[in-house]
Amino acid sequence: MISSFTGRQVSTKRSIMTQTETVAKKTAAKKPAVVKAKASSTVTATPEPKKAVKPAAKKKSGQAFPFTAIVGQEEMKLSLILNIIDPRIGGVLVMGHRGTGKSTTVRALAEVLPFIERVEGDTYNRTVDQFIEGEEAKKGHKAIDPASLKIEKIPVPVVDLPLGATEDRVCGTIDIEQALTSGVKAFEPGLLAQANRGFLYIDEVNLLDDHLVDVLLDVAASGQNVVEREGISIRHPARFVLVGSGNPEEGELRPQLLDRFGLHARIITILDIAKRVDIVKRRREFDDDxxxxxxxxxxxxxxxxxxxxTAKELLPTVTMDDAVLTDIAKLCMNLGIDGHRGELTITRTAFAHAAFRGETVVTMKHVKEIAGLCLRHRLRKDPLETLDVGEKIDRELAKILGEAEAV
Amino acid sequence: MIAFTDIVGMDLAKQALMLLAVDSELGGVVIPSAVGSGKSTLARAFADILPEGTPFVELPLNVTEDRLIGGVDLEATLATGVRVVQHGVLSKAHGGVLYVDSISLLDSSAVSHIMDAISRGEVLVEREGLSEVHPAKFMLVGTYDPTDGEVRMGLLDRIGIIVPFTAQNDYRARKKIVNVVLGKRNEEDTRDELKMLSGFIQAAREQLPHVSITKEQVQALVQTAISLGVEGNRVDIFTVRAAIAAAALAQRSDVDEEDMKLAIKLVLIPRATRMPEREADSNDAPPEEEPPPQDEQESEDEESNADTPDAEAEEEQKETPDMIEELMMDAIEMELPDNILNISLASKKKTTTGSRGEALNNKRGRFVRAQPGEMRTNKVALIPTLISAAPWQETRRRDSKMANRPKTALLITKDDVKIKRFRDKSGTLFIFMVDASGSMALNRMRQAKGAVASLLQNAYVHRDQVALISFRGKQAQVLLPPSQSVDRAKRELDVLPTGGGTPLASALYLGWETAKQARTKGISQIMFVLITDGRGNIGLQATFDPNAEKAPKEVLEKEIESLSLSIQADGVASIVIDTQMNYLSRGEAPKLAQKLGGRYFYLPNAKAEQIVEAALSF
Incomplete structure (x- = not known):
């Protein structure tokens, strides 16, 4: 048998990618207890510990390469980090050459994520308020005393959406096993529930089937996932940071989906020999042990x-001068960007960027560093334009910066 | 069954498979080769040199998504009443080999799933209520005939070794040798040889962790990848692994120049996008100037390398460029033709990657998956519908709303209904419109036919459809309705008579009608290829009434203009190939191209490849 293979076929119940080792121990210590809030009627919200998603109990399916050991590709790494600091930035689209570590980097992300709080065993990863609101809204449910709830800390979930996923697994469906064995209609949450308040990652996002793209667009717009099936109706919050990666040569991304991504990181083949040798060295080291x-x-x-x-905690204290905001608006206007998502994204990203650098005032310096990431995919395509999109943004930026200095 | 050792020839392919047998982390081997070269025989014989019991799974081209990834096992589920999972082909290959014959014909969704499984080393099954992870770490071995089209670059990128497609003429001759040799061989010889080879590979596998490679050697390989314009950084890891595996096969503990050459040949060259330029002065440098003593030093202790004085390190640095240059050029020149781009897959790829002309639909093509949908307008997938209804029978019988249903019937609701989704490969229709009027006889008809022939060849490779319309005399005529028979199109073209007027408007009209019909059949991408001098002189009226009077010039122009604009607005892409003699031209063809919103080519200048490229990149 080839040494690196495990040989026998094993199948494991899947759950979320998580931080390994230390974290796993921390959360595994507290066994998830049965959540008291049982749903009314025939629908159970499946809070059974056995079925619940246990991020902490995941088998280590091939260790992820550490995020900090990834050489180069700073643009992508920064984009991901800024999205952790402020999830409202709206995700990242990573497009670029094959074999440049796109998916390796995203999968490495899980290990550096902070923690969120949820009611113990809540499969929808709701905040405590959302939990109470959701459970109380159920027919015939009594008021919940927040003090009676057990709270646990889990790492921000990263959920991997494979291309072959079917709609029922993405949105959730009725638990077949329970239906078979006990004739009870219980809802089994899907990937969207698991991804709530976390990251939803789609590799080869440009190859995703249209009907799944429709679902994602719908949920991303409303922040809610609604499932109607077999006479039950479930609605749960599904807010996630969408991370997509792909190679533009393999296919185009639908414009509506493109627009959903807050940032667009480009990734190209590293041509620096020393860096490449370093990549080989680290990879070999990792594979060996x-x-x-x-x-x-x-x-x-x-x-x-x-x-x-620290940056996350600093974020609420960060401020920005109105003059900077004006410059941002000017930049978007001069570039002819439709709608206001451009300005909004730049502003949020600049805030997060300042916080990441440990600074509390946003300046044009911050804006300059992230403008390309925020606007690149929002420029209207002009077939006659020969200038590279990035250059165009830089040129407009330089103009505005020049004006600002001249004043 | 022909054993691995019995196959004569295909040495490079054999070497590639042996490297893979030594280091499975190389990911796989792809062998492009002509029909009848014995490539699939070799691939199947690969199992011979792997440890006994290693899974060897052959992937059928028509595999459905649930067979590939895994899903619910209907029989077992119904029999036991508990959901039983069936592993997919990808996970069945875990720990062994996944073999795909004619891998370039595999449809793009299957390719995507394979790519995904390779990059994860497992399969995520998120379908039909299942949520599982199945391990799926396998070596991918693929063979194909390049005339069938190429393998998607995204997939090749995840596979370490691509055997260069060279000297295929040799293979046929060599296959004969196989047969000759086979007749003489006895089984005992074969068994002994196989045993020896297996032992050899086993030893290499044990040697593998003890092989070391110097930093300079890695640098040289990386530099070569850059000079050849290879995309991505993952390839470096494969190149280094291949070199190390080659050293292990030779039972050495250091990588030597031959190992590196082999790695370059099998990993980098097939992905080259440009020919490296040999610097003029590199010939002046003494050719043999590698530092073998340093290699020894390094293998003793790689860590101590950090302690070597800077001066020495710098000297090494200086030596490397020459070494690199030599190495690379040697490897390239040794057995490859002058123009590497002819054998490089990567360079050909640019225009042909992607899912051009391939879309999921509800009507025709190959059945790929069942999904929820509207029953009335689609084809119902019966078995998947029954699968999804089966678990609910017990529950539904208790449901008061279903109480009036007959007791014996299966209770199916509209939620259960699954419709069939198909994938249709022939998405693009090329409509060739060839001007066969009298003026064309003057205007390089033969050249025009040549250009069409190469476009047709390309259409065949991509399983596109072609239609042929000729126009001469009073009206245009459909010589070949949309079909995939490129041969027929070629034949029709060969016997095409010329002479008479130029009913250009009629051709445009007929082409547009053909396009509209094709649309109703689900073909979404349509392209006109017009081969003409653009000088229409017969009006549209003549199409319907042969006795119609000759239309005045203004009417002719107006007809062509309004037809062209409508065709453009309808989303039909066009290219116009101008056949006009230079000194006669009044610029009619460029004008036509402009009105159609299409690309323009002047035939005497345009090379067939340029036209093909233009047609493919619309």
Whole structure:
């Protein structure tokens, strides 16, 4: 048998990608208890511990390469980090050359994510308020005393949406097993529920089937997932940071979906020899002994995680001068960007960027560094335009910056 | 069954498979080769040199999504009343080989799933209420005939080795040798040889962790990848692995120049997008100047390398460029033709990747999956509908709303209904409109036919459809309605008579009608290829009434203009190939191209490849 294979076929119940080792122990210590809030009528909200998604209990299915060990591709890494700091930025689309570590980077993200609080065992990852609101809204349910709820901390979930996923698994459906064995109609939450307040990652997003894109657009717009099936009706919050990656040569992305992404990171083949040698070296080291390699980067991983957490806490205190806002609006106007999503994204991203650098006032310097990420995919396509999109943004930026300095 | 050792020839392919057998992390081997070269025989014989019991799964081209990924096992589920999961082909290949013959014909969704499984090493099953992870780490071996089209670059990118497509003429001769040799061989010889080879590979596998590669060697390989314009960084890892596996096969603990050359040949060259330029002065440099003593030093202790004085390190740095240059050029020149771009898949790829002309639909093509949908307007997928209804029978019988249904019937609701989704590969229809009027006889008819022939060849590769319309005399005529028979189109073209007037408007009209009909059959992408001098002189009226009077010039122009604009507005793409002699031209053809919103080519200047490229990149 080839050494690196595990040999026998095993099947494992899938759950969310999570932080390994230390985190796993932390949460596994507290066994999820049965959530008291049982739903009325025949519908159970499946809070049974057995079926519930247990992020902490995931088998280690092939260790992820550590985020901090990834060489280069700063644009993509920054985009992801800024989205952790402020999920309202609206996600990242990573497009670029094959074999440049797009999916490796996204999958490595799970290890540096901060924690969120939820009611113990809540499969929808709701906030405590959402939980109470949702459960109380159910027919014949009594008021819930927040003090009576057990709260647990889980790492921000990263959910992987494979291309072959069917709609029922994405949105959730009725639990067939329960129907078979006990004749009870119970709702089994799908990937959208798991991704609530977390990241939803789609590799080869440009190849995703149209009907799934429709579902995603619908949910992304409303922040709610609605399922009507077999006479039951479920509505649950589904707010997630959409992360997509792909190679533009393989196919185009639907414009509506493109517009949904807050940031657009481009990724190209690294041509620096030293960096490439380094990539090879690290990869080989990792393949030879993943545990030792993880250990080596453990400190950096923790440092980054802490830095992100600090930035998150700093974010509400960050301020921006009105003059900067005016400049942002001017930039978007001069570039002829439709709607206001451009300005909004730049502003939020600049705030997050300032926070990540530990600064509390947003300046044009911050804006300059992230404008390309925010606007690149929003420029109208002009077939006669020969200028590269990035250059065009830079040129307009320079104009505005020049004006600002001249005043 | 022909054993691995019995196959004569295909040395490079054999070497590639042996490297893969030594290091499965190379991901796989793709072998492009002509029909009858014995490539599939070789691929199947690959199992011989793998440890006993290694899974070897052959993927049928018409595999459905649920068979590929896995899904609910209907029989077992119905029999036991508990949901039983059936593993897909991808996970059945776990720990072994997934073999795909004619891999370039595999449809794009199947390719995407394979790509996904390779990059994860497992399959995520998120379908039909299932949520599972099945391990799926396998070596992919694919063979194909390049005349059938190419393999998607995204997939090749995840596979370490691509055997260069060279000297295919040799293979036929060599296949004969196989037969000759086979007649003489006895089984015992075969068994012994196989045993020896297996032992050899087993030893190499044990040697593998003990092989080291120097930093300079890695640098040289990376530099080569850059000079050849290979996309992505993942390829570096494959190149290094291949070189190390080659050293392990030779039972060495250091990578030497031959190993690197082999790695370059099998990993980098087939992905090259440009020919590296050999610097003029590199010939002046002494050719043999590698530092073998340093290699030894390094293998002793790689860590100590950090301690070497800077001066020495710098000297090494200086030596590397020459070494690289030599290495690369040697490997390239050794056995490849002058123009590497002819054998490089990557360079050909640019225009042909993607899912051009391939779309999911509800009407025709190959059945790929069942999904919820409207029963009246689609084809119902019966079995999936029954599967989804089965678990609910017990529940529904208790439901008061269904109480009046007959007791014996299966209770099916509209939620259960699954419709069939098909994937149709022949998405693009090329409508060739060839001007066969008298003026064309003057205007390079033969050249025009040549251009059409190469477009037709390309259409065949992509399983596009072609239609042929000729126009001469009073009206245009459909010589070949939309079909996939490129041969027929070629034949019709060969015997095309010329002479008479130029009913251009009639041709446009007929082409548009053909396009509209094709639309109703679900063909969404349509392209006109007009081969003409653009000088229409017969009005549309003549199409319907042969005795109609000759239309005045203004009417002719107006007809062509309004038809062209309508065709453009209808979303039909066009290219116009101008056949006019230079000194006679009044610019009619460029005007026509402009009105159609299409691309324009002047035939005497245009190369057939340019036209093909233009047609494919619309």
């Amino acid at each position: 993943p545990d030792a390699f993880m250990k080596k980067y453990n400190r950096e991983q923790q440092k980054l995680q802490k830095k992100i957490q």
